[in-house]
Structures are given as structure tokens and as C-alpha cells.
Amino acid sequence: MIEVKNVNKSFDGKQVLFDISANLLEGHANLIIGQSGSGKTVLMKSVAGIYRIDSGEILYDGRNISQMKSNELNLLRREIGMLFQGSALFDSLTVKDNVMFPLRMFSNKSEEEMEERARFCLERVDLLRALDLYPSEISGGMQKRAAIARAIVLNPKYLFCDEPNSGLDPKTSLLIDRLILEITHEYNITTIINTHDMNSVMEIGENIVFISKGHKSWQGNNTEIYDTGNEDLENLIFASDLYKKIKKAHQMGI
Template sequence: MIKVENIRKRFGEEEILKGITTVFEKGKTNLIIGQSGSGKTVLLKCLLGLFKPEEGRIYYEENAIQDMDEEQQRELREDIGMLFQGGALFDSMTIEENIMFPLRMFTKQRKSEMLSRVNEVLARVNLEGVNKKYPAEISGGMQKRVSIARAIVNNPKYLFCDEPNSGLDPKTATVIDNLIQEITHEYNITTVVVSHDMNSVMEIGENIVFLKHGKLVWQGSNHDIFKTDNEDVTDFVYSSDLFKKIREVQLKEE
């Protein structure tokens, strides 16, 4: 669980986050959505400790980041898995070496132990046998699955995903969404996903935080989002042709 209390973040005179208070729940896929410029990425970077808010506090379980010393912050980083927007695989490393990288950084395991763990997570994302390939030799969807494998190789308590479906076709994006949700439930992780993809909202949005102009204006599940009368949310959601059709079907059924 990650708790955010009254977070405010400024850059110069511009206030980007304006007093956000929320909880990202353990064992659920928590989505942060909103239009460009709403503060999604800034909030994510505050959660990761990359940006320091001017006001407010961020708690991992009961421990505030602001109160942690360097050793505690290092221990927290070991508990965090990160899935970057572009995958961020090292082109010069094999798939095996890419996934092993966090193990080399944060553990003192023998190579045989690390290799065993690499094979475990590759099997979990259905990519057995690609160990010696390089990222350029596999598809974009496979690269994203490798990135997920790397993100979970250290058994993180917290998983952060920045636009995980960026650049993927709809079918592959659904595969990635489902994999993220399955892993979240299977390992009881607190997963936070920044997304603009309404398909992701519909598929895996168990706890959705909607931002507008740096404020949290709505929070609920993917079931609640179709029932809300919040105009900011409905304007955003139903701007998609797909969701207009879904809404038409729902209204007919009602």
C-alpha cells in the first residue's frame, strides 16, 4: 500500500500537483489517468522519490519517504520494480543479461542462482528460450514482456508502469495489461500504472485515480467509471469512439 497525503509540487511559479491525497491499494492495479499536462508523470516521479514535493507526505506502508535515511531509501529501491515507457532494455546486452542486471545490482547471489531466477521470470511471461537473443531480435511485444520480467526479477513489493502499452497494437496491449494484472494478484504487489489507454482502464482499472490540472477530481474502479456523473471524467472517457459505442450498448441494456 502507498498512501499520499496532500502532495504539492511546483516548478518555479507553476504548481503542477495541487494537494493530492489518495491511496494506492496492495494487490490491485492502480491506474493514474488524465489528459496531457494533468500531472500524471510528475505524481509518478514523486512516488518514486525522483521529485521531492514542496508539501505533503508519501508513505510506503507506514513509512514516510521523507523520514527515511539513505540506507532505508536503498532498501526501498530494492522493493521497487519499474516498467519504463519504452521498455528501456540495454541493446548491447542479451535478454538474459538484461533481466539479470537488477540481481547483479541489488543481490549477492551466485550466477547459477541468478540464472535460475531469470529462467523463472522468463517462464512467467511465456518467453522461455530467448535468453541469448538481443532486444533487436525480438518483437516489440516480446521486448515489453522482457521488461516486465526484469521488473519482477527481484520480487518487488511495488511495481510502477509508465505507459506500458505505448507503441503496441491493441491485441498485444491487451496481453501486456492482463500480464500486469495477473502478476499483481499473484504476488500481491502494489501496482501503479500511468496510462492514457482507455482499453487499459476498461481491462485492468481496479482502482483509478483521475487527475485534471494537478488535482484529483475522481477516484473509483473500472465499473464505477461508467456510472459516474462527473463531467470531467465522462468528457475524458467518452471522447473515445470505442467508449461511445460501449456506452450506447449499456444504455440500451438499461
């Protein structure tokens, strides 16, 4: 579990996060949602240790990352997998080499063992056929799946996903969402997903943290989200006519 306690963060004197506290649960998909510019990406990158926070605490199973030295932080980072918005695959390496990269850096396995592990992870995301292709030769959805395979190759305890559905069609988005959720449950990972895709919120939102103007405005799950009484959240989630109808149907018990 990751505990976020009273986190404040500012850039060049402009405060972006205000006293945020939240628990991100182990074995669950934890979603950070909010409008563009609300501070959700800053929160996720602060939790991931990419940004240093101004004050507060971020505890990874009791380990406070804001008090860690850089070598301790580097060791912790080996327990973290991250899926970036643009996949961030190394474009000079093939899909297989991308997945094998963390193993080559940090494991003492033989080349055969590493390849076996890479193949297993790529099979898990149904991407064995793209083994020897370069990132530029595969579709956006396949790139995301390759990035998921790379993120899980070292058996991470924590998985961060920055807008995993951005740029994908609804069907592929759903596949990626379900894949992330399956992997989260299968390996008991603490998964943190930064998104403003409402389909994802409804599909995999087991623990949702809503950020509004840098403040934590609401926390709950995808079944509680219909009756929050939070105006900002409702304006975000039920902005479209379709979701308004879904909410109405839900309230009528249909």
C-alpha cells in the same frame, strides 16, 4: 499499500500537482489516468521517489519516503520494480543479462541460482526463446515483457508501470495488461500504472485515480466509471463514438 497525502509538486515555480491524496491498494492494479499534461506522470514519478515532493506525505506501508535519507531510499527502491514507457532495457546486455542485472547487483546468489531465477521470470512472461537476444533484436511487445521480467526478478512489493501500452498494437497491449494484472494478483504487489489507454482502464482498472489539471478529480474502479458525473473524466474516457456506444449499452443494462 501506498498512501499519498496532500502532495504538492512544482517545477521552476510552476505548480503541477495540487494537494493530491489517494490510497494505492496492495494486490490491486492502481491506475493513474488523465489527459496529456494533466500531471499523472509527475504524480507517478513523485510516488516512485524519482521526484522529491514540495509538501505532503507518501507512505509506503507507513514509511514516509519524503523523510528518508538517500541510503534509506535506495534500500526502499530495492522493493520497487518499474516498467518504463520505452522499456529502458540496457541495450548492451542480452535479455537474460538484463533480467539478471538486479540480481547481480543486489543478491548473493550463485550464478546458477541467478540464471534459474531469470529463466523463471522470463518463462512467466513467455520470453524464454529470447534469452540470448539483445533488446534491439526483439519487438516492442517482447521488450515490454522482458522489462516486466526484470521488474519482478527481485520480488518487488511495489510495481510502477509508465504507459505500458505505448507503441503497442491492441492485441499486444491486452496481453501486457493481463500479464501485469496476473502478476499483481499472483505476488500481491501494489501496482501503479500510469496510462491514458482506455482499453487498459476498462480491462484492469481496479482502482482508478483520475487527475485533471494537477488535481485529483475522481477515484473509483472500472465498474463505477460509467456513472461518475465527472464531465472531464467522461470527456476523456468516452471521447470516441465506440466508447459512447459502450456507455449507452451499459446504462441500458445490455
